[in-house]
Amino acid sequence: MKWMHNNFLHGIFLHSKLWHRGLWLVGLLLANATKAEVPTFTLEIRDHLFFPSTLVIPAATKVKLIVKNTDPTPEEFESYELNREKVIMGGAKAIIFIGPLPPGDYPFFGEFNPKTAQGMIRVEQ
Amino acid sequence: MVDAVLLILREVLEAALILSLLLALSNKLQLRYHWSLIALACGFLGSWLVAHNAYAISDAFDGIGQELLNSALLLVAIISIIALSLMLLPLAFANFQPHNNSSQRATTLTHHYWLVYCLLVTTVSCSITREGSEIWIYLSSFLPSPETFYSAVIGGVIGAGIGVSLGAITYYLLAFMTEKIFLPTFITVITLVIGGLSMQIAKLLMQIGWFESNAPLWDTSFIINEHSWLGELLYAVIGYDAKPTATQGIFYLLAVTPIAVGALCHKWRLRIKNHA
Numbered sequence: 001m002k003w004m005h006n007n008f009l010h011g012i013f014l015h016s017k018l019w020h021r022g023l024w025l026v027g028l029l030l031a032n033a034t035k036a037e038v039p040t041f042t043l044e045i046r047d048h049l050f051f052p053s054t055l056v057i058p059a060a061t062k063v064k065l066i067v068k069n070t071d072p073t074p075e076e077f078e079s080y081e082l083n084r085e086k087v088i089m090g091g092a093k094a095i096i097f098i099g100p101l102p103p104g105d106y107p108f109f110g111e112f113n114p115k116t117a118q119g120m121i122r123v124e125q
Numbered sequence: 126m127v128d129a130v131l132l133i134l135r136e137v138l139e140a141a142l143i144l145s146l147l148l149a150l151s152n153k154l155q156l157r158y159h160w161s162l163i164a165l166a167c168g169f170l171g172s173w174l175v176a177h178n179a180y181a182i183s184d185a186f187d188g189i190g191q192e193l194l195n196s197a198l199l200l201v202a203i204i205s206i207i208a209l210s211l212m213l214l215p216l217a218f219a220n221f222q223p224h225n226n227s228s229q230r231a232t233t234l235t236h237h238y239w240l241v242y243c244l245l246v247t248t249v250s251c252s253i254t255r256e257g258s259e260i261w262i263y264l265s266s267f268l269p270s271p272e273t274f275y276s277a278v279i280g281g282v283i284g285a286g287i288g289v290s291l292g293a294i295t296y297y298l299l300a301f302m303t304e305k306i307f308l309p310t311f312i313t314v315i316t317l318v319i320g321g322l323s324m325q326i327a328k329l330l331m332q333i334g335w336f337e338s339n340a341p342l343w344d345t346s347f348i349i350n351e352h353s354w355l356g357e358l359l360y361a362v363i364g365y366d367a368k369p370t371a372t373q374g375i376f377y378l379l380a381v382t383p384i385a386v387g388a389l390c391h392k393w394r395l396r397i398k399n400h401a
Contacts, residue, residue, distance in 0.1 A: 073266035080351045089180050095188045097334035
C-alpha cells in the first residue's frame with residue numbers, strides 16, 4: 001500500500017502536465033508584469049482631499065500611480081473597484097500599479113478620512 | 126467615531142476569527158491556552174514595531190517594503206496553518222475508522238506538542254502584527270487633536286469589541302461541536318481562510334507590479350457586494366473578492382492544494398484499509 005501511495009504522489013507531482021502548465025502560467029504572468037516601462041500618473045493628498053479628484057488614464061494599459069501625501073498625518077488609499085489598498089505615511093509617497101483596465105469609472109477613497117478623501121480613476125479609450 | 130468603529134472592526138475581525146478557530150482547536154485537543162497570551166503579546170509588540178518603523182518599511186526596496194512585509198507575514202501564517210492542518214488530518218480521519226482507539230489518537234500529537242504550540246503562536250502573532258499595525262497608524266493620525274483622538278479611541282474600542290464578540294460566537298459554535306465533526310469542519314474552514322489570505326498576497330504582489338493585474342475571472346458584486354456587511358464578513362473569513370483575477374485564483378489553488386491533496390490521500394488510504 002505504501003508503494004501505491006508513493007506512486008500516487010509521484011504521479012501527481014512529477015508527471016502531471018498541469019504542474020508544468022501552472023509554472024508556465026506563473027512565469028508568463030511575472031514576465032508580462034515586469035517587461036515594459038509603464039506610464040506614470042501622480043495623485044496628491046492635501047488637507048484630506050485627493051488632487052486631482054478625477055484622474056484620467058488610458059484603457060487596457062498598466063499604469064504606475066504615485067500618491068504623494070502632503071498632509072502630516074497618514075492616509076490609506078483604498079479602492080474596492082481597483083482592488084487596491086495601501087497606507088501612505090504623512091509627508092511620504094507611495095507607488096501603486098493599476099490596470100490594465102476596461103473603460104469606466106473606478107472610485108477610490110482615503111480610508112482614514114472617508115468623508116472627504118474621495119476620488120475617481122476614469123479609464124478612457 | 127463611526128468611521129473608527131468600521132475601520133477597527135475590519136482590522137480586528139480577521140485576526141479575531143483566526144484566534145477563535147485556533148482556541149476552539151486547543152479546546153478540542155485539550156491543549157493549554159497559555160499560547161494565546163504569548164501570541165497576543167507577540168502580535169501586540171510586532172504590530173507596534175511595524176507601526177513605529179512604518180516610514181522605513183514603506184521606503185524599503187524602492188517603496189515596496191510595506192507590501193513585501195505584509196506578504197511575508199501572510200505567507201508565514203499560511204505555511205503554519207498548512208503544517209498544522211497536515212498534522213491534524215490523521216486525527217480527523219481516525220474518527221472515521223471502525224476500530225478507533227481514543228488513547229491512540231490522543232498520543233498522535235503528543236510528540237509534536239511544542240511544534241503545535243509554535244505553529245499556533247506564529248499564526249496568530251503574524252495576523253495580529255499585520256492588522257494591528259494599521260490600527261496603531263490610524264490612531265496616530267488623530268494624535269495632533271486630543272478631542273478627535275479620544276473619539277477615535279472610543280470608536281476603536283467599540284469596533285474591537287464587536288470583532289472580539291464575533292470571534293467569541295465563532296469559538297462557542299465550534300467548541301460545542303461533537304469531536305467527530307469538529308476536526309473536518311475546522312480543517313475545511315481554516316483551508317478557506319488560508320485561501321483568502323493567499324489572495325491577499327496576490328493582491329499585494331499585483332499592487333507592486335510583480336504580477337499581472339489581469340481581467341477579473343467573474344463579478345459577483347450583484348450577489349454579494351464587497352461594501353456590504355456580509356461582503357466585509359466574508360472577506361474577513363474566506364477573503365471574499367467579488368472580482369478575483371486569474372493571479373488570485375492561482376494563489377488560492379496553491380494555498381489550498383496541500384491540504385486538499387493530504388485529505389484525499391488520507392481518504393484513499395482509509396478506503397483501502399476498510400476494504401482490506
